[in-house]
Amino acid sequence: MGVDVVVDRLGETYSEPLMTSSAATPFPHRHLLGIEYLSPDEISALLDLSDAYVDLNRRPEKKLSRMRGRTQINLFFETSTRTKTSFELAGKRLGADVINMSVEGSAIKKGETLIDTAMTLNAMQPDAMVIRHSDSGAADLLSQKVNGSVINAGDGSHAHPTQALLDALTIRRRLGRLQGLTVAICGDILHSRVARSNIQLLNKMGALVRVVAPPTLLPAAVDRLGVEVHHDMVAGLKNADIVMMLRLQSERMKGAFVPSIREYFRYYGLDRDKLAHANPDALIMHPGPMNRGVEIDTEVADDINRSVIREQVEMGVAVRMACLDALVHQELVSPTEARA
Amino acid sequence: MAENIAFTNARLLDPASGTDIPGDVLVKNGAIADIGSLFANGAPDDCSIVDCGGHCLAPGLIDMMATLGEPGREHKETIATGTQAAAAGGITTVVASPDTRPIMDEIALVEFLDRQAQASGVINVLPSASITKGMAGTEMTEIGLLTEAGAALFTDGYRSISNPQVLRRALSYASHFDALISHHTEVPELAGDGVMNDGETATRLGLGGIPNIAETIMLERDLRITELTGGRYHAASISTSESVAAMRVAKDKGLRVTCGVAPYHFSLNEYEVGHYRTFTKVSPPLRSEADREAIVAGLADGTIDIIASHHRPEDPEAKRLPFAQAAYGAAGLETMFLIGLELYHKGQLSLLDLLARMALRPADILGLPQGRLARGAPADMVIFNPDTPARIDAAAFQSKSKNSPFDQRPVQGKVLRTVVGGVTVFEAE
Numbered sequence: 001m002g003v004d005v006v007v008d009r010l011g012e013t014y015s016e017p018l019m020t021s022s023a024a025t026p027f028p029h030r031h032l033l034g035i036e037y038l039s040p041d042e043i044s045a046l047l048d049l050s051d052a053y054v055d056l057n058r059r060p061e062k063k064l065s066r067m068r069g070r071t072q073i074n075l076f077f078e079t080s081t082r083t084k085t086s087f088e089l090a091g092k093r094l095g096a097d098v099i100n101m102s103v104e105g106s107a108i109k110k111g112e113t114l115i116d117t118a119m120t121l122n123a124m125q126p127d128a129m130v131i132r133h134s135d136s137g138a139a140d141l142l143s144q145k146v147n148g149s150v151i152n153a154g155d156g157s158h159a160h161p162t163q164a165l166l167d168a169l170t171i172r173r174r175l176g177r178l179q180g181l182t183v184a185i186c187g188d189i190l191h192s193r194v195a196r197s198n199i200q201l202l203n204k205m206g207a208l209v210r211v212v213a214p215p216t217l218l219p220a221a222v223d224r225l226g227v228e229v230h231h232d233m234v235a236g237l238k239n240a241d242i243v244m245m246l247r248l249q250s251e252r253m254k255g256a257f258v259p260s261i262r263e264y265f266r267y268y269g270l271d272r273d274k275l276a277h278a279n280p281d282a283l284i285m286h287p288g289p290m291n292r293g294v295e296i297d298t299e300v301a302d303d304i305n306r307s308v309i310r311e312q313v314e315m316g317v318a319v320r321m322a323c324l325d326a327l328v329h330q331e332l333v334s335p336t337e338a339r340a
Numbered sequence: 341m342a343e344n345i346a347f348t349n350a351r352l353l354d355p356a357s358g359t360d361i362p363g364d365v366l367v368k369n370g371a372i373a374d375i376g377s378l379f380a381n382g383a384p385d386d387c388s389i390v391d392c393g394g395h396c397l398a399p400g401l402i403d404m405m406a407t408l409g410e411p412g413r414e415h416k417e418t419i420a421t422g423t424q425a426a427a428a429g430g431i432t433t434v435v436a437s438p439d440t441r442p443i444m445d446e447i448a449l450v451e452f453l454d455r456q457a458q459a460s461g462v463i464n465v466l467p468s469a470s471i472t473k474g475m476a477g478t479e480m481t482e483i484g485l486l487t488e489a490g491a492a493l494f495t496d497g498y499r500s501i502s503n504p505q506v507l508r509r510a511l512s513y514a515s516h517f518d519a520l521i522s523h524h525t526e527v528p529e530l531a532g533d534g535v536m537n538d539g540e541t542a543t544r545l546g547l548g549g550i551p552n553i554a555e556t557i558m559l560e561r562d563l564r565i566t567e568l569t570g571g572r573y574h575a576a577s578i579s580t581s582e583s584v585a586a587m588r589v590a591k592d593k594g595l596r597v598t599c600g601v602a603p604y605h606f607s608l609n610e611y612e613v614g615h616y617r618t619f620t621k622v623s624p625p626l627r628s629e630a631d632r633e634a635i636v637a638g639l640a641d642g643t644i645d646i647i648a649s650h651h652r653p654e655d656p657e658a659k660r661l662p663f664a665q666a667a668y669g670a671a672g673l674e675t676m677f678l679i680g681l682e683l684y685h686k687g688q689l690s691l692l693d694l695l696a697r698m699a700l701r702p703a704d705i706l707g708l709p710q711g712r713l714a715r716g717a718p719a720d721m722v723i724f725n726p727d728t729p730a731r732i733d734a735a736a737f738q739s740k741s742k743n744s745p746f747d748q749r750p751v752q753g754k755v756l757r758t759v760v761g762g763v764t765v766f767e768a769e
Contacts, residue, residue: 215512215569231516255472255479257509263482 187246212236400432412441439497515571581634653741
């Protein structure tokens with residue numbers, strides 16, 4: 001491939017672009033580990049390209065050739081339905097050969113370390129590795145050991161950058177902007193990588209971010225992340241443009257973090273009454289999978305005018321196509337060219 | 341109570357305003373309508389008159405911790421007998437401990453207690469709920485919903501939450517609802533098989549000892565957790581000089597922490613165990629004389645906020661056992677005030693300060709309008725003579741249980757009348 005690999009001291013590696021067409025802009029990142037490495041302009045450009053891929057994905061003929069001959073390995077150490085499927089479709093629609101590896105049946109089960117697995121897979125020359133892992137920093141570690149691109153599909157409670165990008169795309173397509181919007185992220189902030197990545201992205205793009213949760217579900221010093229902190233849903237949702245609900249895992253609602261489902265829903269579940277305090281046209285988002293009757297009322301989740309939860313899933317495929325495309329080529333093709 | 345009642349010829353004692361003057365109280369519709377020298381020319385005709393005979397009239401006492409037996413322990417106490425005992429002791433509001441069967445950890449149980457209190461209680465009964473489900477010390481209860489249902493505070497009774505993470509999360513969670521967490525502080529592993537204070541007496545008696553550090557380590561742990569989480573923390577019952585010192589430090593730091601003591605911790609020491617007197621088996625245990633003196637000093641300087649009865653009724657079968665096997669706890673509703681008056685008679689606490697520890701501070705901690713003689717406040721009052729010589733007679737208790745370590749103790753003071761919402765609920769013969 002003849003790629004010049006540059007490794008800086010932070011371990012973030014990138015390579016010189018191989019070719020620059022007139023219609024493409026450089027995207028000097030080899031990995032997508034978190035939102036912190038992206039500039040606002042790069043985020044906007046990724047969303048522009050994603051927009052083009054949304055259009056393509058709505059055509060009957062969806063196959064492109066931008067990743068023809070490239071190999072993508074999806075390495076999922078945590079169970080996942082939508083993210084894995086989304087990344088698989090994204091790679092395939094770009095023409096890549098996509099391999100799914102899950103922990104079941106892998107050498108990990110036999111005691112192999114993450115690095116050994118990575119080195120083994122790396123020897124097979126993949127161009128992109130998509131990793132999900134229950135430990136924060138796993139994607140980072142992997143990126144230090146492989147030659148191809150690493151995309152973080154969720155590591156522990158740390159980051160889920162493609163989720164933040166697809167959320168941003170969903171919002172931008174509905175409301176036309178991110179700048180100046182008030183976004184309330186509600187629920188289990190403590191354990192949420194989605195929340196952390198969204199806080200970073202939305203702050204970079206000039207949105208006002210609030211977190212709303214009981215004190216037990218907020219991490220220490222969360223206010224230092226540049227968010228308004230609320231323990232009360234009514235105050236937290238007041239005049240919000242976006243209400244982003246997070247999943248509360250069932251083992252966390254039996255008394256350790258919150259007393260019960262009943263109490264959690266009463267104070268933190270999104271229902272009509274609480275939603276009434278947000279802006280009248282506020283959008284409802286959820287990264288899925290939803291716990292109906294725990295963090296969100298069915299009536300609200302299925303409100304076709306307000307809930308964009310299904311749209312988020314559609315945007316996911318397009319965003320992941322844009323990310324794979326940009327990382328593998330280290331450039332962002334212009335949306336017009338991508339559509340052609 | 342539409343009736344107007346004039347309480348005349350009283351010595352008015354109000355810890356909130358520091359008042360100690362002769363005067364009268366006019367009660368209308370169950371609330372205090374006026375106070376002061378009201379009836380120099382006789383009470384108005386539309387009033388019934390209670391002549392206080394120059395005796396003390398003070399806000400009714402508020403007891404932040406008493407076991408009332410219902411549901412599930414009705415053979416030891418009921419709300420009817422418990423509140424009658426409380427009334428006889430000058431208490432007008434009591435927080436019912438959640439150590440019932442089943443344990444008060446569900447909304448339905450709090451509502452049940454409320455209904456029982458309305459039906460058979462003669463004074464105000466405030467339900468409390470456990471901090472953890474089944475008081476198992478692992479999973480927090482529905483602190484928000486239980487607060488809405490009327491739980492005045494949260495406590496695991498005489499059990500301590502040994503897992504600090506559980507207490508941390510409970511305090512943190514409760515802070516959003518401004519709920520009060522009241523905690524019994526004793527490291528179970530350090531208490532071990534101890535049944536009385538660790539030391540010479542325990543050694544001579546061959547009984548297992550509970551060292552002071554069992555209490556103070558957990559208290560200091562709790563205070564540090566509260567410093568991290570915020571929220572309102574109350575150490576239910578402290579007994580050691582080290583605990584008083586720890587509370588003093590925490591209060592100097594400005595933490596929202598309070599603490600209470602039981603009457604036996606400022607009036608008795610470990611020698612009272614004598615020859616295995618199981619009525620002196622209490623938790624935390626009776627401590628050394630130096631600890632007792634430190635508790636008195638803590639009460640005097642305000643480090644210790646409140647005195648609660650820690651009424652823990654036990655039937656004879658639970659106490660007529662070898663010391664190690666006997667149940668913990670002492671009946672305390674009827675003796676709390678009389679034992680408290682000893683502090684006054686010894687010159688360790690003024691009457692007003694004693695009333696602050698037993699009425700005003702508990703009211704403030706619980707957010708109640710009671711605890712003061714003020715216009716508009718509920719007419720919950722106690723009329724007493726602090727000087728009447730008497731002897732405590734457990735056999736004459738209103739309480740179903742007679743397990744008092746103070747039985748036959750000579751005391752000075754007598755509750756003459758207890759009034760709740762303008763209604764006399766106890767009157768001495």
